[in-house]
Every structure is written in C-alpha cells, then in structure tokens.
Amino acid sequence: MIFSLPLILIALALLLGVFVVALALRKRFGNSDLRLIGEPAHVETSLAPIGSVIVNGELWPAQSPSGEVIPARSRVRIVAVQDMSLLVETCH
Numbered sequence: 001m002i003f004s005l006p007l008i009l010i011a012l013a014l015l016l017g018v019f020v021v022a023l024a025l026r027k028r029f030g031n032s033d034l035r036l037i038g039e040p041a042h043v044e045t046s047l048a049p050i051g052s053v054i055v056n057g058e059l060w061p062a063q064s065p066s067g068e069v070i071p072a073r074s075r076v077r078i079v080a081v082q083d084m085s086l087l088v089e090t091c092h
Contacts, residue, residue: 036078041088043074053088062086 041055041062047070053062055078064070065079065087076088 034081036081036086039078040091041076041078041086043070043072043076043088046070046072047076047088050085053086055086060086062088064088 036055039055041053041060043051043062044054044059045051047053047062047064047068049064049067049069051062051070051072052059053076054060061084062076063085066089068090070076070088070090075091077091078086079089080087
C-alpha cells in the first residue's frame with residue numbers, strides 16, 4: 001500500500017500538533033500550580049460559584065470553595081488548585 005506524500009505530511013503535522021498541545025497542558029497544569037497558592041488574582045467573570053480569574057496575566061477557571069458569589073473585578077487570593085481550577089477567596 002503506497003501513501004501519497006501530502007497525506008503523510010498532514011498526518012505528521014497533526015501528530016506534531018497533538019504533541020505540542022500535550023506539552024503545553026503539562027506545563028500549565030503540572031506541579032508548578034502549587035506556586036499559585038497565596039497569589040492575588042482579579043475576578044474576570046463573576047464567580048457564582050464558578051467563573052474565571054486573571055492571575056499573572058493568565059485567564060484561569062476558578063470557583064469559591066464556600067459557594068459564595070464573588071462579583072467581577074473583585075480582588076481574590078488563591079487558596080488551592082483542584083481539578084484544573086483555582087479555589088479563591090475574597091481579600092479582606
């Protein structure tokens with residue numbers, strides 16, 4: 001069975017793309033997430049209780065562990081990382 005060169009190139013490009021995405025996710029969701037605990041963040045979309053925050057210039061999914069609603073533009077602090085999401089509480 002003979003494969004055409006364009007088909008082989010497309011398959012290799014797709015495999016390379018999957019590899020790059022896997023490396024990016026590993027970097028973002030690896031052990032380095034523990035360094036985020038204690039960092040300040042700004043609420044981008046209301047946490048009711050799930051929304052998003054910006055921390056160190058990156059948009060992250062976040063939620064309030066107590067289930068409280070935290071409005072957009074509030075300042076919060078990261079208390080934990082759970083299931084690829086940040087748990088945050090309001091800064092007092």
